[in-house]
Amino acid sequence: MPALPHGSLGRRIAYYRSVVRPKMTQKQLAEAACVSLGTVRKIERGERGVTDATLVAIADALGVDPGRLRTDRGPVHSTVQEALPALSAAIAAYDVPDDGPVRAVPVLRAAVAEAVRWRLAAQYTRIVRKVPDLLVEMARAYHQAAPCDRPEMAELLVSGYRSADAVAYKFGARDLSARLVELMRWAVPEAGDPLLASSVAYVRTETFFAARAYPAGLRALELALDASPAPNTQVGTAVRGALHMRAAVIAGRARDAAAAWAHLADARALADLVPEGVYYGTAFGPDSVRIHEVSLAVGLGDEHVGRALDIAREWAPPEDLPAERRSGFYIELARAQLWSGRADHAFESLKTARRIAPQHTREHPWVREDAGTLRRLKRADSESLTNFAEWCAAT
Missing domain, CATH: 1.10.260.40 (lambda repressor-like DNA-binding domains)
Known part of the structure; x- marks a missing residue:
């Protein structure tokens, strides 16, 4: 360029x-x-x-x-958007990879762990720069691996696909995201790890969110809960709790308040048994459950919105939570504040979300909608609101 x-x-x-x-x-x-x-x-x-x-x-x-930032003020294409075809090409030959170099398993393991950190930090530019080539290399490694090494390579593939899926889903490439989810489901049986299967069921919920097929997504999660291992270890407890946490949110979108609050109560009970942390690529613990409580309240709307505002008055996500999750809290909170007539507070929450994770915030459809609404409500207000709306291409 x-x-x-x-x-x-x-x-x-x-x-x-x-x-x-x-x-x-x-x-x-x-x-x-x-x-x-x-x-x-x-x-x-x-x-x-x-x-x-x-x-x-x-x-x-x-x-x-x-x-x-530009002198000519012309349009600039998103680096991430431009890289999506390369990401698609990287997985096209997942079962027939071309010949090429394959690094040692410990090196691949470290590279995948780094991609997971980028995903949790919402550093999507880093993912699209590095992960396509990594996925090609891991496909080679998987097909070249001895039978005894295949389970670990399958697990690494799942993690790599999940990092790529985070970019595809956040940037609106729904077909690519669905394809990556199916590749995760393809690799899981080879890994032979039921907890990994549960984590993939968590991710698969994206496809139901994208299709607005909320009742079907809830059924899928409840089936995954039935199949998940008993929560008799810390990791197993966290993985099962994450499924309940996810089920609560999608039940809320399905307008099934009773099921939503029941799943959230189950998630909270399990979160009380484990420290906040990242388990099989998903953040879970008391703080994550509280963030999902805000998400559920906003998803249910109406009389439930006040619950989100009550939480925010007394608590804020700690800085050691993953950036994507923290920014999501403020995006959800902004919507609750906007619905409650607190436009100034909503704008402050959106700006906080942007400071925490700019790429995640910029690509979130709710941010675009709410920034557009704020600009219409406050047409004569400060330039910063107009700048923010332009930044996220507000609708």
């Missing part, structure tokens, strides 16, 4: 980093944008140009629309 003119662009980036986001250092910007510290320094000094891909990554890290 051609490099964009520099100079004023670098000064604009430095302004947003040091004034609009005063707590962000050059190093933090470099890490969030997945570029080197030296690159950020040279860009801000006007010593080098910036490609479209790098500009989008920096803008996402700053929580601003890329057009606000």
